[in-house]
Amino acid sequence: MAHSVAVIGTGAEPDDPGRDGYAMAYHHAAGYENHDDCDLVACADIVRENAEAFADEFAIDDDAVFENYGAMLDAVEPEIVSVCVPPSIHADIVVDCVEHDAVAAAHCEKPMADTFDGAKRMAEAAEEHDVQVTFNHQRRFSDAVRTAKDLLDDGAIGELERVEFAAPVGIFDYGSHSIDLCNYFADEARAEWVMGQVHYDTENILFGTHNENQAMVQWEYENGVHGMGGVDASGDGGPAGAFACHNRLVGTEGTIEVGPHGDEDDEEPPALRVRTDGEWEAVETEDGLHDWAFVDRAIAENVRCLEAGEEPELSAANALKATEIIFGTWESARRRARIDLPLDIDGNPLEEMVEAGELDPAPREEDE
Structure with missing residues (x-):
């Protein structure tokens, strides 16, 4: 039935x-x-x-x-x-x-x-x-992502040491995908602490909710793997440029990049590539990251x-782990401190900083 x-x-x-x-x-x-x-x-x-x-x-x-x-x-x-x-x-x-x-x-x-x-x-x-x-x-169900996880689990880059991401739009909206994938690669481990900073001077409201213009975040999982990433929703350069790929896996013996960014004059970059001996090698996959x-x-x-x-x-349990890193980033920016997890807040620190006048984003030009 x-x-x-x-x-x-x-x-x-x-x-x-x-x-x-x-x-x-x-x-x-x-x-x-x-x-x-x-x-x-x-x-x-x-x-x-x-x-x-x-x-x-x-x-x-x-x-x-x-x-x-x-x-x-x-x-x-x-x-x-x-x-x-x-x-x-x-x-x-x-x-x-x-x-x-x-x-x-x-x-x-x-x-x-x-x-x-x-x-x-x-x-x-x-x-x-x-x-x-x-x-x-x-x-998570992209062939590029699944193949990257298979390579990682098979020891292609040794032991995982760090997961990284670069995200457009904001750490809340698009970034929820990016951090969820970091957690997927880190075997769904829970983060123990998070530290972050945000820049928000132009309104970036998506589906009714504020998203910062730029952000930097670092955290550590309970299994010892570190995470870090950057967000740039402004389009004029920012922390995301330090990573320049959708997700990067750094191991003891090499690196995997999922969705590496290419230069404007370059050919379309591969959806997945691996470096173990100083040279990048493209890995063929059935699809990329957007389908x-x-x-x-x-x-x-x-x-x-x-x-x-x-x-x-x-x-929901896995999604909450990513959400905790997102809200922990905003709480770290608000307290100007490292935030030990589990997170002890109920609200939305970014929204609350805007409401309190600690952040005062100007209206988007198209909205004026």
Whole structure:
């Protein structure tokens, strides 16, 4: 029997994605449609026209289109729910889904939440109610990433000493992918401490949440591996340039780069390369790091884990480890100190620094 699936937060049709959304629900829905054991049966969006357009696209019955997600959960009783709303309302909706008797799995868009308390609430609810809660860090399912992990596990660069990343946009939005991948390469170890600094002078609001313009962060895992990275959302040079690749793995006998950056005049760089004897060697992979097919793969793996009773890679517990590093970076910048983990805050230090006037970003030119 197929798993019944519902989507909360359809968004507008994704013809022109921008700073306020990519209509990720459409990509989730395509993933469920491509899975033989899933049946997309309902959708909800506070803008009814958006929900109706989504229903037309995916052949959902008119009586299964809702504006209120709670009414949808009660009427349809879906087994799986995808949550594709802005981060500020992730926690309340995901917890409501987890607490509903019919829901066995909730798959939510990243980042987890705009407060650390919200992120913790989702992880705690998932454990308390024994419901599978996952977050869409789909880049883990890139062949370039999986091949890099295989090479690492096979000892191609010796013992892992450090994981690195460079991220555009911000440490919260895009950076959640970057740090999640660092954790994946470090065998899901938890960080013991984090130290960071941010620069924020021009508003960088994505999906309703502040993201700094530039950042630097360093941390150490409980297994002794170090992590570090840089963010540059300004486009005029910054800390990300020190790393110049999506992720780098530094071992005792060599280096692996996933998504190395190329110069403007160079040919397209490979998705994956390895250096063990002073020379870089490209490694052929089926794909790079940016493909909507990864959402399909993430959904397929979540469904497999649900059926097998296994803990999924994209679990709330794993997502929380990355989220703790992000919020720890902001708290370090606020306290001007190293932050020992577990993190002892509930809110959002970056938002709170803006509200307190400690950071005063000017409006973006296009918003003035």
